Amino acid sequence: MLEKARAQGIRHGYFTRVGGVSSGIYQGLNIGTGSSDDQTQVAENRRRVADWMGVPSTHLLTAHQIHSPDVVIAREPFPGERPRADAIVTDRPGIAVGASTADCGPVLFADVEARIIGAAHAGWKGALSGVLENTIAAMEGLGARRERIVAVLGPSIGPENYEVGAEFVARFVEADANNIRYFAPSAKSGHAMFDLNLYTVDRLSRAGVTADGLSRCTYAEEDLFYSYRRTTHRNEPDYGRQISAIVLETE
Template structure:
């Protein structure tokens, strides 16, 4: 099956938000599961990652991913990581041509950044915790250190869980209100004492407040399209044992 890759004209470098279509995995992981941390067969995951690398026109060792931990931590990459343990971080920045940065998600926001003129790119994993703790701003700051300027940086949020599918409890709302009372605008009332959180609008607001040139969302909800996207929350609601991970990639 052919790979299904979403792109944005806002990013004038090679990139792709890969859907689950076109992979070698089966069962609940059916399709392009790129998560080595899942319980999927390692051979299938490696084959899927190889297909992604080929689509990005790089060798598999040139496809860099990190051990994501829902942090605001960013690493600067000056070359391939090799076979050692991956650093714990949730964003990567590079100026190295031919090095593809890959972020894994299954509802959280995959965010790809580029200042094509300066030759600086980045990729970030921004779930609610990472976004609240500043991973998006930290990524932009590291891009600036690497030579980018805010007025040239474009950022695109890929397939993520939308507000209609993101139900949270009152303690979740309180955490955001404690950080900034204005965060109440990202919540609407749900059923009972529940709320629905607009993660994407929250991410876009923080990106734009950081002063970059452009920020947008591709408009795709992971939860509501099971044929195209993996979703952690959907897997929980369906009592599935595990779930696949989507990959978003960018390279110079």
Template sequence: MIDLLTAPGLHDVPHGFAGRRGGVSLGIHAGLNVGLGSQDDRAAVLRNRDLARDAVMPGGQLVTVHQVHSPDVVTVGSAISDADRPAADAMVTDRPGLLLGILTADCVPVLFADTAAGVVGAAHAGWKGAIGGVTDQTIAAMEALGAQRDRMACAIGPCIGRASYEVTLDFAERFERDDADNVRFFTAGRLGHVQFDIAAYVASRLARAGVGRIDLLEEDTYSQPDRFFSYRRSCHRGEADYGRQVSMIGLSG
């Protein structure tokens, strides 16, 4: 059984944040690993992607991008083959039957919808993309399709939590130079380090952009190994690779 989380603000839209439960992968990738870039058996990954798609939109077409930690967004008008995935970190569409999928393993997945306009979006916000404005660019791309930001509902899915996300002081200073108010997203940690609340930071970017509703699922990927893949946890364990989970949103026909 796939563990599929949903957001109240997106209840009218086919969507879901899948965890690692369910699926056919084994070993360190055990469960619903959908990462084409992982070292997992490709047939297992493709089967997992089908299972994830069918949990949200049976018969739909799952569309993903080659994520590169950028603020870049693509507008999707038709299905994209796995071999032709463009380098980007967000997608928007107004075409029914397409299921936009964002892969994460600690980074922040954000799903967007303006149901009145019939426009949806999905963004992968690692720290580079987040500070670079990937969510702002997603909103702008949705507006180009007729959406309005004050009507948008956004949901922030499972990602690494503040208690698990230790960063250096130099890292924090990068955010504080961008905006002095960003100091509020960092709390004291061990000597020379602080704890970063990246979900709250992304939520603040969405709020500042003027979106109508923001839901935070507040699920920490690092601290729940039975439920979520985590890049940082895999590194700390000395594992050779890690799985990825998928967050999906689309428009029904």
């Protein structure tokens, strides 16, 4: 994983829903500013995450995520509204960059030697449209080298719980015929089970970085993770978000 980075002044965390102050359907560490949760509780949850990361709350940065391939470079806290993007990279110590998720894949990146880090929100749409490769390219623009970059996919929905329709499969196969390998038969006629985890890790590997994944399913592990799909299946009105974050520690 990112053990080498941790030993060289790069702190990271794939946070669960445990340890927060939110209640009800948001029970736990909901950091979702886009949720309908009490925003004072969300702010306290984010403060707790920032405290663990060793930064002020103002220096825990997440973007306004839109399922895009877009990446921003952060060298200071965002002034005003958060940028609309799905990945953030930085070369500045004390700036924690993160991705908020509730089934989509959070990917943390680090080039230990260059001391450049990144965090990407990679759902199927972002992964298919290139957010992972764009994050790597943005890191290279700051001086990283892709052969030194380690990228690790955090908790996301597992293939046994990600059922999709025929149009979804067709979209991926049209992009690359080899993508059919990421789909398995479903018990429901005309549907398939999609392996977002394997697809994400394979795209990272093909991009030339060292890639791995935690293989933790947000849908199945309800005590630990929020899940958009689980909420949808239960007809609940909203859902929380967990965060994965990384920071260059100040010397």
